[in-house]
Amino acid sequence: MNCKKAERLIPLAAGNDLSGKKAAALLIHLERCPDCRKEAAELEHALRAAKALAGGDRTGDWSEAEWLNLMRNVRAAGIQKKRVWAEIPLKPVVVGGLGLVLLVFGSLLLKKSPAPVVTRAAFESPSIEQAAPKGIDGQPGVTSRTIVSKETGLKIIWFYNKNFQGDGFGK
């Protein structure tokens, strides 16, 4: 061990805070090195002196009346109750809550969105002639049946020719 390392260990050795191995190595160095030995002795004496000063130092106390009053105040302040929510695991609650919020928003958006629009062009493009070719007597042999969905407003009209071959269009 050199003096530099010894200097680092001496303050800890002064208060018996070195492990056995390090303390033994330091001791060997101190036996050979008068400078470090002097330093170690001074540190030990200084530490003992500081402890003696603290031992002789009266830091004061509460009077008995003050102490009893303090304990009364402490008891009056009460013990902190364990909060119920503190025992509820936070993560699942947060995730579940966010999911619920998203669900509510989603359903609100769906409710407000307009019913699917079926364009007029889509209805008009096939002609009645196409849908109901002429009957045997040359007159358009057309008969129709309309179905309207109450939920979506979709209107389905079925056209039949005289042979009751049908064709449907959405509106």
Place this chain on the structure above:
Amino acid sequence: MNDREKTLVERVLNGDLAAFEPLVTPYRKPLLGLACRITRNSEDAKEVAQETFLRAFKYLKSFDIEKEFKSWIFQILVRAARNYRHKQSKYEVLAMSEPAKAMAIAPGQDPERRHDGDEIRSRLSDCLDTLTPREKEVFLLRDIEDMNIRESARVLGCSAVSVRVHLSAARKKIRVRIKERYPELLEDGR
């Protein structure tokens, strides 16, 4: 934690609030003493110690019964003292001679002893003045309160390595101050 303390903690938690006093009485003086040395003023120290008992009682439910009650209550005190220091900002400002006069002295103590007490206190205060707040906390816990390094680390909420580093620095500074201003104390020890 010893069985006596364990029983007392359980009694308090089961509603026997009077059991708190015998639980903390052994720490009454050490806590006030440490608070005095940290705050350097007996009135501030009493406030810090009172806050410590209030918090210890309030949060006793969160105390792990398998751990040391002493470490736990000292930890509360150190934190209360830090908070107080923060709030008051007079930690570094107080003049050295003021706390010596302000310290409470037992009534009936004779003036000669009172004078000696002041002298001792001012010397100790003077030595502690050379330390940084962390060095002072470490030095007071390890060397004055006689806690071991691991206990001190637990109380201060830092590593044992950090305690060793600050303790080393503190002891060197104390030695320098005593050698400079009170060399007779070194002579006495020889």
